[in-house]
Amino acid sequence: MDFGIRNRVAMVAAASKGLGRAAALSLAQEGCKVSICGRNPENLEATRKELEALGIEVLALPCDVSRLEELEAWYQQTLARLGPVDILVTNTGGPKAAIFQELSEADWVSGIDSTLMNVVRLCRLVLPGMRSRGWGRIVHITSLVAKQPTPILTLSSTLRAGISGLTKTLAQETAKDGVTVNALLPGHIMTDRQTHLGELKAKAEGISLQDYFARTAASIPVGRIGRPEEIGDAIAFLCSERASYITGTSLQVDGGIIQATF
Numbered sequence: 001m002d003f004g005i006r007n008r009v010a011m012v013a014a015a016s017k018g019l020g021r022a023a024a025l026s027l028a029q030e031g032c033k034v035s036i037c038g039r040n041p042e043n044l045e046a047t048r049k050e051l052e053a054l055g056i057e058v059l060a061l062p063c064d065v066s067r068l069e070e071l072e073a074w075y076q077q078t079l080a081r082l083g084p085v086d087i088l089v090t091n092t093g094g095p096k097a098a099i100f101q102e103l104s105e106a107d108w109v110s111g112i113d114s115t116l117m118n119v120v121r122l123c124r125l126v127l128p129g130m131r132s133r134g135w136g137r138i139v140h141i142t143s144l145v146a147k148q149p150t151p152i153l154t155l156s157s158t159l160r161a162g163i164s165g166l167t168k169t170l171a172q173e174t175a176k177d178g179v180t181v182n183a184l185l186p187g188h189i190m191t192d193r194q195t196h197l198g199e200l201k202a203k204a205e206g207i208s209l210q211d212y213f214a215r216t217a218a219s220i221p222v223g224r225i226g227r228p229e230e231i232g233d234a235i236a237f238l239c240s241e242r243a244s245y246i247t248g249t250s251l252q253v254d255g256g257i258i259q260a261t262f
């Protein structure tokens with residue numbers, strides 16, 4: 001199936017590893033020009049080489065997505081090097097994992113900047129151009145906790161739900177301009193973040209990480225933990241011409257683990 005997005009310019013945040021990297025690779029395989037950012041220069045360079053090996057134009061810049069000035073610099077350099085932005089995939093590493101009573105004021109402020117405000121800021125940068133050209137795709141990578149909160153992820157559960165609200169309101173505001181806005185809710189996907197959370201939970205329960213992952217896999221209806229490329233390919237579809245009638249949706253890619261019916 002031709003997704004119809006060859007030569008479209010895509011910005012993918014926090015794409016040096018994990019789900020962001022998977023999204024960038026899937027979009028590159030569809031022929032997009034890809035601009036990525038990340039905080040780790042070595043990981044960023046490795047991903048840049050992977051993308052360039054697919055024969056597409058790539059821009060890779062160090063960027064802390066919690067800092068407005070760095071987001072603006074990334075956006076402006078993308079315009080200068082690759083052209084107007086057609087596709088935006090927002091993404092961050094998860095905020096601090098802790099129960100409510102263990103979170104400080106500073107933790108909340110940091111979490112809001114890194115997990116919510118970067119999404120707002122990036123949308124504000126790209127949407128005017130998308131709307132004026134009559135075409136655009138925005139996908140927010142969030143988490144299953146947007147629908148199914150968990151106590152140790154108080155910050156993430158709160159902020160991801162907020163992004164779902166932003167997704168719906170932006171979709172309604174921009175639909176007539178040819179722009180779609182969707183969120184993708186990954187379940188348990190084997191990334192560094194998944195390992196970090198697994199270590200915290202395994203330690204709290206006094207079990208091994210291997211036992212924790214085995215129990216987690218058994219709790220998922222499909223019987224396994226997901227692969228990053230399964231997230232990347234779903235994002236590529238949402239960014240495609242084929243998905244032009246899908247907007248305001250929070251798509252669960254979770255192996256069936258989310259129990260909510262709404």
